[in-house]
Amino acid sequence: EDKVVQSPLSLVVHEGDTVTLNCSYEVTNFRSLLWYKQEKKAPTFLFMLTSSGIEKKSGRLSSILDKKELFSILNITATQTGDSAVYLCAVVVTGAQKLVFGQGTRLTINP
């Protein structure tokens, strides 16, 4: 069964801290890995990763994929209260043509 596991499930840090969110996967036919941020409403797209070792960066957020060890990390530096959200990791599985989501990491940034 295709599976995506995120850790930690919940994380509370102070503003200014750096955080690392983890996503590991076991799927039959990996195509790509996606990161989303979900605040009160719909998920918003952050990154799509398809190749190992290539870091994607957007401001204070960055992500990297390791296809050998089957995981990805999402880093957020100099966190701000606006980074508080649930961060979702999802893997696109070809063949079955589906998107498998992890359970999410709830990140809370305290001022």
Place this chain on the structure above:
Amino acid sequence: DSGVTQTPKHLITATGQRVTLRCSPRSGDLSVYWYQQSLDQGLQFLIQYYNGEERAKGNILERFSAQQFPDLHSELNLSSLELGDSALYFCASSVDPLQETQYFGPGTRLLVL
């Protein structure tokens, strides 16, 4: 604002009833996806349509069905509703059929009493 619209925003109904959720994709997007998000199950992929044809199926119950119309809007029909169907239902769209870089609508919150 992702450009994906969903109606209604909230829906309260009773067990055994049938409801229809509507989604309009972003302009130019041919693929529409439906997801269910509940507190205990997280985000679950239900079904995908591409240019009017069913493309992929996830954890969609037999009581649920969907279609995509020629104008590319999509409807998700939920019938014989049960309490456990209460959830947030998201629609997402993308240009390509390969499920990457999806843009999510605001969701429809369904409460079954």
